[in-house]
Amino acid sequence: MKIVCLIKQVPHFSSIEFDPETKSLKREGVPVELNVFCRYAVQHAVALREQLGGEVIAMTMGPPQAEEALRECLALGADRAIHLSDRAFALADTLGTSRTLAMALAKEGADLVICGRKTLDAETWQVPPEVAAFLGWPHVTNAAALDSFGGALQLSRETDFGFEIYEAEPPLVVSVGRAPATPVSGAGSEGPIDIWQATDLVDELREDDQRFGQPGSPTRVMAVRDSQPERNRERIEDVEQAARRILELLAERRPEPSAWEKPPHAAEIPGARYDCWTMIELAGRRPRRVSLELLGHGRNLAGKLGGRNVALVFGSPELSEELGRFGAEVVCVVEDEALVDYHPELWGETLKRVLDQERPHVLLVPATGRGRDYGPRAAGELELGMTGDCVGVDIAKAGRLLQQKPAYGGYITSVILGRTNPQLATVRPRMYEPVEPRDDVDVEVRNLKIGALPEPRVRRAGGTTDRDSYKIDDADVVSLLGPGIGGPEPVPLIEEGAAAVGAAVAGTREVCEAGWLPLTRQVGILGRPVAPRLLVAVGVRGDEEEAAGFVKAGVIVAVGAEDSAPINDAADVIVAGDWRRVLQPLHDQVSAGLKT
Numbered sequence: 119m120k121i122v123c124l125i126k127q128v129p130h131f132s133s134i135e136f137d138p139e140t141k142s143l144k145r146e147g148v149p150v151e152l153n154v155f156c157r158y159a160v161q162h163a164v165a166l167r168e169q170l171g172g173e174v175i176a177m178t179m180g181p182p183q184a185e186e187a188l189r190e191c192l193a194l195g196a197d198r199a200i201h202l203s204d205r206a207f208a209l210a211d212t213l214g215t216s217r218t219l220a221m222a223l224a225k226e227g228a229d230l231v232i233c234g235r236k237t238l239d240a241e242t243w244q245v246p247p248e249v250a251a252f253l254g255w256p257h258v259t260n261a262a263a264l265d266s267f268g269g270a271l272q273l274s275r276e277t278d279f280g281f282e283i284y285e286a287e288p289p290l291v292v293s294v295g296r297a298p299a300t301p302v303s304g305a306g307s308e309g310p311i312d313i314w315q316a317t318d319l320v321d322e323l324r325e326d327d328q329r330f331g332q333p334g335s336p337t338r339v340m341a342v343r344d345s346q347p348e349r350n351r352e353r354i355e356d357v358e359q360a361a362r363r364i365l366e367l368l369a370e371r372r373p374e375p376s377a378w379e380k381p382p383h384a385a386e387i388p389g390a391r392y393d394c395w396t397m398i399e400l401a402g403r404r405p406r407r408v409s410l411e412l413l414g415h416g417r418n419l420a421g422k423l424g425g426r427n428v429a430l431v432f433g434s435p436e437l438s439e440e441l442g443r444f445g446a447e448v449v450c451v452v453e454d455e456a457l458v459d460y461h462p463e464l465w466g467e468t469l470k471r472v473l474d475q476e477r478p479h480v481l482l483v484p485a486t487g488r489g490r491d492y493g494p495r496a497a498g499e500l501e502l503g504m505t506g507d508c509v510g511v512d513i514a515k516a517g518r519l520l521q522q523k524p525a526y527g528g529y530i531t532s533v534i535l536g537r538t539n540p541q542l543a544t545v546r547p548r549m550y551e552p553v554e555p556r557d558d559v560d561v562e563v564r565n566l567k568i569g570a571l572p573e574p575r576v577r578r579a580g581g582t583t584d585r586d587s588y589k590i591d592d593a594d595v596v597s598l599l600g601p602g603i604g605g606p607e608p609v610p611l612i613e614e615g616a617a618a619v620g621a622a623v624a625g626t627r628e629v630c631e632a633g634w635l636p637l638t639r640q641v642g643i644l645g646r647p648v649a650p651r652l653l654v655a656v657g658v659r660g661d662e663e664e665a666a667g668f669v670k671a672g673v674i675v676a677v678g679a680e681d682s683a684p685i686n687d688a689a690d691v692i693v694a695g696d697w698r699r700v701l702q703p704l705h706d707q708v709s710a711g712l713k714t
């Protein structure tokens with residue numbers, strides 16, 4: 119089997135600093151490394167080659183120094199490497215990058231393409247589905263395990279709910295989020311590394327060629343801002359006093375519900391009125407909170423655009439009234455049994471057809487395990503710009519969507535504008551509040567006809583569910599467990615206590631990789647970001663890799679950390695004492711206070 123691994127060299131995220139004078143990033147002397155998920159991609163490819171025979175090729179599009187990352191892939195066991203290096207490729211966004219990579223893949227030929235699930239610098243998650251769209255191949259993102267049997271591949275895809283199992287025959291694009299369970303150490307090779315320029319991919323290169331680099335990229339980073347929040351770092355000995363202080367901070371930082379009142383139309387182009395659409399995702403039969411958050415904020419955007427607030431639902435028509443109560447003026451439904459359970463190919467294809475047919479001005483997609491999968495697939499299919507993982511969206515001049523997206527672990531926020539329509543963005547959970555629901559609203563329901571869906575090339579073959587995993591996006595209070603809890607024994611009791619007050623329980627990398635909690639509840643730069651109103655870090659050291667997962671939390675409390683632990687700098691309140699005596703009374707008092 120011929121396997122191409124797409125890899126990217128990234129600056130070490132915690133070494134990136136913001137220069138307040140030049141209002142730009144300090145890049146001089148910043149150490150670079152092979153993106154960790156790309157390392158996993160090469161390790162999976164080498165393990166598959168051991169089973170199936172064939173060849174592993176590492177490919178990157180990047181500046182001359184990216185050769186170092188390719189050498190690292192060769193040392194991990196890749197047979198050879200291809201370096202796409204040309205000034206014409208510079209400043210590409212994910213669409214420009216994916217188009218170029220797909221051209222190179224078509225030239226090289228491959229049975230299987232393995233990528234990382236995201237990079238640690240721009241973290242869009244978009245390149246793998248967009249590359250697959252350009253190639254016209256199916257994709258499976260965020261695979262934790264990858265095996266071959268009888269000519270097919272079996273993949274376990276990590277989701278916000280657990281794991282979905284898929285089977286498929288090559289060709290396929292896969293992105294991986296975990297190292298193989300038993301990495302095979304490759305023999306290590308010296309090369310060769312071929313350098314390909316734009317003229318190796320096209321017969322004729324035009325000036326400002328719209329296929330490459332910035333001219334071929336619909337989104338542009340307009341500015342970067344330092345977004346490291348100041349934290350209070352108050353050390354309090356007494357639990358009751360700590361609970362009172364935490365409640366004060368929670369009250370000061372209480373997020374407002376989104377407003378029913380739509381702001382006035384801010385048209386610069388006479389007569390221009392546009393709708394704002396939100397993709398609705400479900401958990402069970404109910405809309406996920408993040409969808410309601412975006413739908414609530416959609417009223418604000420739709421007001422400024424002079425248009426209507428539209429909810430888009432796949433599968434079930436039953437939710438229209440509920441979505442009206444949460445701010446939708448129009449509910450568009452694509453009714454099809456095949457869309458009731460999530461399927462990457464069918465959801466991606468459906469969204470592509472809806473966007474192509476309806477051309478909404480703006481579509482907000484939840485930055486969930488699903489949204490990051492079908493969203494960029496549809497963007498790639500239609501060659502539309504997309505901003506990934508936004509923490510804020512607003513309307514700028516002439517109805518353009520102003521997108522704020524975190525980068526480098528959330529310590530920097532970039533401001534991004536796109537130039538294609540529909541304008542697409544994935545937005546993180548808990549960046550907005552839903553509206554206060556109302557019963558006295560009229561909602562228009564439209565059934566969208568998009569034609570018969572194709573037979574999927576990737577087959578769903580079961581899976582497992584941890585119902586508490588997605589709740590770490592929803593809960594007001596998240597307790598994050600670190601290795602300081604000493605072992606898996608106290609976890610059931612902590613979960614029981616948390617459940618009693620409606621809190622969710624998540625874990626650091628060490629805790630989840632040790633199996634004390636499911637992998638799908640891992641928080642951090644290598645896991646998921648969370649932004650609850652209150653994050654209680656229990657026995658967590660709070661190194662940058664961990665703290666990047668909760669930079670956006672409203673109030674952070676550290677319990678049971680050593681005095682020297684970095685969490686004490688990242689926390690608003692540090693509660694002294696043994697966490698076993700502190701945690702439950704703190705949970706109880708704060709949760710009771712939150713309800714009053």
Ligand SMILES: Cc1cc2nc3c(=O)[nH]c(=O)nc-3n(C[C@H](O)[C@H](O)[C@H](O)COP(=O)(O)OP(=O)(O)OC[C@H]3O[C@@H](n4cnc5c(N)ncnc54)[C@H](O)[C@@H]3O)c2cc1C
Pocket residue numbers: 124125126153155156159177178179180210211212213215219232233234235236237239240241242243244245246337339503504505506523525532534
């Ligand atoms: C601060 C900042 C924010 C940005 N935000 C956006 C945005 O919202 N939308 C947008 O379209 N662009 C954005 N970009 C541009 C984007 O970073 C580049 O296009 C980049 O090459 C790919 O995106 P990513 O790093 O997010 O990749 P991801 O999609 O997160 O990467 C997933 C995997 O794709 C593969 N891959 C990614 N890049 C390459 C490559 N160059 N060569 C080989 N394989 C690769 C790797 O396997 C990687 O693990 C941003 C850039 C910066 C600096």
